[in-house]
Amino acid sequence: MASRLDRLLVLLDTGSTTVVRSAAAKQLGDIQSSHPQELQTLLQKVYGYLKSKTWESRVAAGEAISAIIQHVPLSSPAEDDGCRLLSFDSFSLPDVISQGKPLLGSAGTEFDSLPPEEQAGSQKQRLSKELGLTLGNVNLSEGLFNDEDLMPNTPPAVKCEDVKQSVELLLNGNENLSARERNKAKRKVKQISRQNSLSARETVKRQKTMEDEWPTPEGDEWPLLTLAQLLLDDVVSTEWETRHGAAIGLRSILTKHRHTTPWLVDVSLRLITVLALDRFGDYVSHEVVAPVRETTAQVLGIISTHLTHLDSLQHLFLQLLQCNEWQARHGGLLAIKYLLAARQDISSEFLTLLLPYVIRSISDEDDDVRAVAASALLPVAHSLPSKVPEDLLFSLTDKLWTSLTVLDDLSASTNSVITLLSELLKHPNMSTYYNSSKSGTELDVLTPRLRPYLAHSTRSVRKDSLLALKVLFEIKGEWVDKIGPLFARVIFQRIFLEEEDRFHALILKVWEALFSGLSGACRKQILTDHLPLWFHLIGAPAGLQLDPTLFFKPPQAATLSIPLGPREFVVKCCMFEALGQAAKFSDAALYFPHILSHVESGCASYKLGACFVLSELMNQCQLSKDSVPEITAKISSLLTTPLAFDELLATHQNLQLACRGLLLVAKKKEFESFSALPTFNVEAAEALVAQWKRSNPETIESSAVESVAESLKTSSVVLSTRVYSALAGCVVRLGTLPEKLNPVIKPIMDTLKRESSEELQRFAAENLKHLITLVRERTPCPIPKIVRNLMSGLQEDKVAYPNVETTENPYMLYTMNVSEVPSTPTTPLTPGAGDLAMSRLSSLSPSLGMISYITTQPAFTPKTSRGRTSRSKEVCSDVCSPAEYTQRGCGIALSSLASGFGAELCDVIG
Numbered sequence: 001m002a003s004r005l006d007r008l009l010v011l012l013d014t015g016s017t018t019v020v021r022s023a024a025a026k027q028l029g030d031i032q033s034s035h036p037q038e039l040q041t042l043l044q045k046v047y048g049y050l051k052s053k054t055w056e057s058r059v060a061a062g063e064a065i066s067a068i069i070q071h072v073p074l075s076s077p078a079e080d081d082g083c084r085l086l087s088f089d090s091f092s093l094p095d096v097i098s099q100g101k102p103l104l105g106s107a108g109t110e111f112d113s114l115p116p117e118e119q120a121g122s123q124k125q126r127l128s129k130e131l132g133l134t135l136g137n138v139n140l141s142e143g144l145f146n147d148e149d150l151m152p153n154t155p156p157a158v159k160c161e162d163v164k165q166s167v168e169l170l171l172n173g174n175e176n177l178s179a180r181e182r183n184k185a186k187r188k189v190k191q192i193s194r195q196n197s198l199s200a201r202e203t204v205k206r207q208k209t210m211e212d213e214w215p216t217p218e219g220d221e222w223p224l225l226t227l228a229q230l231l232l233d234d235v236v237s238t239e240w241e242t243r244h245g246a247a248i249g250l251r252s253i254l255t256k257h258r259h260t261t262p263w264l265v266d267v268s269l270r271l272i273t274v275l276a277l278d279r280f281g282d283y284v285s286h287e288v289v290a291p292v293r294e295t296t297a298q299v300l301g302i303i304s305t306h307l308t309h310l311d312s313l314q315h316l317f318l319q320l321l322q323c324n325e326w327q328a329r330h331g332g333l334l335a336i337k338y339l340l341a342a343r344q345d346i347s348s349e350f351l352t353l354l355l356p357y358v359i360r361s362i363s364d365e366d367d368d369v370r371a372v373a374a375s376a377l378l379p380v381a382h383s384l385p386s387k388v389p390e391d392l393l394f395s396l397t398d399k400l401w402t403s404l405t406v407l408d409d410l411s412a413s414t415n416s417v418i419t420l421l422s423e424l425l426k427h428p429n430m431s432t433y434y435n436s437s438k439s440g441t442e443l444d445v446l447t448p449r450l451r452p453y454l455a456h457s458t459r460s461v462r463k464d465s466l467l468a469l470k471v472l473f474e475i476k477g478e479w480v481d482k483i484g485p486l487f488a489r490v491i492f493q494r495i496f497l498e499e500e501d502r503f504h505a506l507i508l509k510v511w512e513a514l515f516s517g518l519s520g521a522c523r524k525q526i527l528t529d530h531l532p533l534w535f536h537l538i539g540a541p542a543g544l545q546l547d548p549t550l551f552f553k554p555p556q557a558a559t560l561s562i563p564l565g566p567r568e569f570v571v572k573c574c575m576f577e578a579l580g581q582a583a584k585f586s587d588a589a590l591y592f593p594h595i596l597s598h599v600e601s602g603c604a605s606y607k608l609g610a611c612f613v614l615s616e617l618m619n620q621c622q623l624s625k626d627s628v629p630e631i632t633a634k635i636s637s638l639l640t641t642p643l644a645f646d647e648l649l650a651t652h653q654n655l656q657l658a659c660r661g662l663l664l665v666a667k668k669k670e671f672e673s674f675s676a677l678p679t680f681n682v683e684a685a686e687a688l689v690a691q692w693k694r695s696n697p698e699t700i701e702s703s704a705v706e707s708v709a710e711s712l713k714t715s716s717v718v719l720s721t722r723v724y725s726a727l728a729g730c731v732v733r734l735g736t737l738p739e740k741l742n743p744v745i746k747p748i749m750d751t752l753k754r755e756s757s758e759e760l761q762r763f764a765a766e767n768l769k770h771l772i773t774l775v776r777e778r779t780p781c782p783i784p785k786i787v788r789n790l791m792s793g794l795q796e797d798k799v800a801y802p803n804v805e806t807t808e809n810p811y812m813l814y815t816m817n818v819s820e821v822p823s824t825p826t827t828p829l830t831p832g833a834g835d836l837a838m839s840r841l842s843s844l845s846p847s848l849g850m851i852s853y854i855t856t857q858p859a860f861t862p863k864t865s866r867g868r869t870s871r872s873k874e875v876c877s878d879v880c881s882p883a884e885y886t887q888r889g890c891g892i893a894l895s896s897l898a899s900g901f902g903a904e905l906c907d908v909i910g
Helices: 002-012 018-035 035-052 054-067 094-100 118-129 160-173 179-207 225-234 240-256 261-277 289-303 311-320 326-342 348-362 365-374 389-403 414-425 428-435 444-454 459-473 479-497 503-517 520-538 567-584 588-599 603-622 629-639 646-668 682-695 703-736 744-755 758-774 784-795 812-820 835-839 880-910
Strands: none
Touching: 002 018, 002 035, 002 054, 002 603, 002 880, 018 035, 018 054, 018 225, 018 459, 035 225, 035 240, 054 240, 094 261, 094 311, 094 629, 118 744, 160 289, 160 479, 225 240, 240 261, 261 289, 261 311, 289 326, 311 348, 326 365, 326 479, 348 365, 348 389, 348 758, 365 414, 365 588, 389 414, 389 428, 414 444, 428 444, 428 479, 444 459, 459 479, 459 503, 479 503, 479 520, 479 567, 503 567, 520 567, 520 588, 520 603, 567 588, 567 603, 588 603, 603 629, 603 646, 603 703, 603 758, 646 682, 682 703, 703 744, 703 758, 744 758, 744 784, 758 784, 784 880
């Protein structure tokens, strides 16, 4: 049976997930803690996995070494440990580069252990691939060369027995040979025999594993000496996996243990040799992955934290930047990147010396070098303006702006360049520079260079482009008016096209910064020109494919339609808020004709858009009912008028066809009791189906009518609830409540209980809070009934909130929940007024089961700024039950009331 150590090593190598491997590594550390005398055994076992061909196994082995040596007493290698140490004085990087052998992915011996026939087949496949002679599964090299052409042309090995037999025949058949010639032939036989014997012994020696030769440190020797020496040997191995594993192991050691300066210098010089000679890179994405150079640079960054003087080390890094091989320049920039990240106290002298090299590297002929050159300065981007001369800083930003003109979606350096540019633009000196005559190019010429990157396929590029635009628009000036109309259109359509909902808040900040920097005349012109288009976008039904000409240079792969499902109102609510922000800086009267025309439209989505924009105007611009009398009158009349919606026209026509088809079947079967109607609504269609089933209970001809009628009924309820709720919200915001409140309260409560969109439920909750403020003095007051309905709806989901009256023991749930609450909080609690009010709410009516409010499942998602949640795509309407919608909506409403009224909540609700 395998021991615990063997099982942990198996998990370390073959664990199904990273969590499993990390847990195995941690338990290996626990073994060292319990059995410190087994240190060398553990290191010996784990060391082999640092050479694994599997990336995950090497990383897990590094974690295991970290966990093991964490329980080893801190000590350092003695001055005389190991061989003679390298020093800066005796090290010559040019000699290393000129005389050293490049470290490739492997030594090219992968097929040496295969039989000759298999070697030839593998080499044939590789050669065909490199020559471009493979197309899918078809090999185009057939007939060009065969396996015999690729067989090694080596002379056959001479066997000792064959030589001996030949010598004996020669001696027996030639009696005239002299004694000297006879002795020479015999010595030949002995020599061949000796060579074969030595070759066999060397083969056996090479097959001996490192585990059989692990020397144990003695006396006061550093306990990690053997492991460290092996790793320093492996770091220059011909196999890239071995080099990578050795760098991981050194990183684990140097992170945990202290060291002497001479030994650290020796290690750093060996690692710089690796950076200079390593040529391995993997292009698994748009940017090269160089695991050996990356990990080696991280180790050098750790070493820099232990060294007092960095001048010599920094000088070698700069030498790497001047090498002809791009891999060496790439490695040098990686080393500088991690040096700056590890040593935030780096001197301004070194940064001043470094910056010209980085500026030159940003224009390097290799895109991967340009990428790491820009990212190398990110660790010190916030302090760089205060540590280097302004002329160098401005030269750097000018170089970054120039780079934007040559980058594209496939450039590896796009992300790093835009990230660095956005960080540097935040410094106050930048606004002074671009507002003065020192800048050779105006911002109205530079800023449009960021526009293509707003639609970049990489999320981080889009985010950093938005951040850069926000900083630029905050540098106010006449230049903003020159590009304002263009970017107003581009940013608004970015709300529509952005797939990451979490970026919407940032887009709104950019939008607000743009409009705050525009002149009044430019804002008015923008709204006059683009409000018709924007109102068309916010009123577009979900899933409708829009005309590409409505957009400014949309991406070819973009989906030009409002998304279906919960994201529909996530996107639209962001548009509503954007229009409200624009009105705050301009004249809201520009919106009124568009709002009125959309409210009067027969399209439900147009009515919704107009109502929500009006609500935003009320919120942002503090409008009153006197400022929009015509809109107020129209909305009040619509609230009590039955409405039909254009979205249901196609479904209604399908219902007519289905009903007439069923009537034709009835006429064919001579059912005289069936009579045709001019048009069929849902009620008439249901009556027709019921009549058919009474006459033909076992037939299915009526299923089509049933399906279409149910679809029309469901869609009609959804649209009616949304539209009437939006109209009621406008009436509440305008303060024009009718004498009877039922037309206002009912649609708002229906939204809270039935709506699948959380965004719409949050709007309804805010409207309900305003409504309660307006009706506090009414008699009779509807507030207690509203609160009872909310508390009842909160328990609609019986799985999350079982009713205590239906349990076998009415006190069991109460006892269970109270016992789970600690008498003394484990962490200091500082509840706000909303939390206090919510806790008082929960004790108002025990008979309603509010004692079950304590649950591990939240009733709703906590809201973010401006009362909206940052729910993502994974929250879909088809995964929630109607009870869960009710529970979520009522929870949102109660939370809104508690946060809005605070400690006065109980007085408000009576």
